[in-house]
Amino acid sequence: MKFQYSVEGGDFTMAGHASSQVKKSLKQLGIDSSIIKRVVVALYEAEVNIVAHAYRGVIDVDIESAGIKLKLTDEGPGIPDIEKAMTKGFSTASAAVREMGFGAGMGLPNIRDNSDRFTIDTVVNKGTVLSIEIDFK
Amino acid sequence: MKIQDLVDSLGLVVFTGQTLLDNEVTGGYTSDLLSDVMGFAKEGNIWITLQTHKNVIGVASLKDLSAILLIKGFEPDQDALALAEKEDIPILGTKMGAFEISAKIYNLINS
Numbered sequence: 001m002k003f004q005y006s007v008e009g010g011d012f013t014m015a016g017h018a019s020s021q022v023k024k025s026l027k028q029l030g031i032d033s034s035i036i037k038r039v040v041v042a043l044y045e046a047e048v049n050i051v052a053h054a055y056r057g058v059i060d061v062d063i064e065s066a067g068i069k070l071k072l073t074d075e076g077p078g079i080p081d082i083e084k085a086m087t088k089g090f091s092t093a094s095a096a097v098r099e100m101g102f103g104a105g106m107g108l109p110n111i112r113d114n115s116d117r118f119t120i121d122t123v124v125n126k127g128t129v130l131s132i133e134i135d136f137k
Numbered sequence: 138m139k140i141q142d143l144v145d146s147l148g149l150v151v152f153t154g155q156t157l158l159d160n161e162v163t164g165g166y167t168s169d170l171l172s173d174v175m176g177f178a179k180e181g182n183i184w185i186t187l188q189t190h191k192n193v194i195g196v197a198s199l200k201d202l203s204a205i206l207l208i209k210g211f212e213p214d215q216d217a218l219a220l221a222e223k224e225d226i227p228i229l230g231t232k233m234g235a236f237e238i239s240a241k242i243y244n245l246i247n248s
């Protein structure tokens with residue numbers, strides 16, 4: 001089962017839309033709730049990162065019998081130092097974004113902790129591709 | 138413990154979700170950082186926060202939280218209220234600060 005969602009940078013009103021749609025689909029498929037919880041955390045953080053840090057992006061969701069594959073491709077500034085970005089607490093979010101309670105620097109670590117496989121491909125001044133896989137077991 | 142018990146014991150304001158007060162409360166989580174709640178709040182928790190915007194409702198719904206409790210007399214934004222009604226998330230309020238209301242809720246749940 002494949003879905004695609006588009007995400008606009010800076011538009012926090014729609015942040016979490018893809019996550020809630022995917023959550024519904026997984027529920028309907030009868031996927032274990034502990035797995036759904038992990039998918040929701042990982043996808044929400046990845047989705048919000050496009051809104052908070054990039055210009056626009058596309059989310060490709062592929063649900064197979066063995067698990068879910070999420071690919072988030074954005075046009076944006078890219079991530080110059082992935083190791084730094086993966087550090088808990090590191091954030092370049094603007095003051096306005098922080099005031100809303102985003103920008104805790106916990107998103108990428110949360111994605112890593114909730115996924116079975118997680119890769120970041122990024123080109124500075126071009127964009128970032130996140131691949132997240134979670135097995136249904 | 139039900140949301141209704143907390144509302145009655147602590148005199149909480151009910152902004153929306155009057156019909157959802159039978160929701161079971163499994164514990165509480167106090168934080169104003171959305172990623173913190175996203176990562177670590179548990180299903181059925183009541184979320185104590187000063188954030189009043191609609192992304193809070195989105196997070197509460199994704200995490201299956203039992204309610205949102207706004208501290209220090211804060212009120213929900215209009216679009217947050219509308220989304221909470223749609224997503225069946227109760228929004229409550231108190232004049233107390235986070236420290237005080239968290240302690241009271243902790244004691245009620247663990248007594």
Ligand SMILES: Nc1ncnc2c1ncn2[C@@H]1O[C@H](COP(=O)(O)OP(=O)(O)O)[C@@H](O)[C@H]1O
Pocket residue numbers: 045049050052053054074076077078079085086090091092093102103104105106107108109128172
């Ligand atoms: N899609 C992205 N495009 C550009 N930079 C990103 C992206 N995702 C994350 N980053 C960078 O990595 C940092 C850490 O991300 P994260 O752990 O999610 O924390 P936060 O989003 O709270 O800042 C961000 O502050 C930003 O500098």
Ligand SMILES: [Mg+2]
Pocket residue numbers: 045048049052103105106107108
């Ligand atoms: Mg983030």
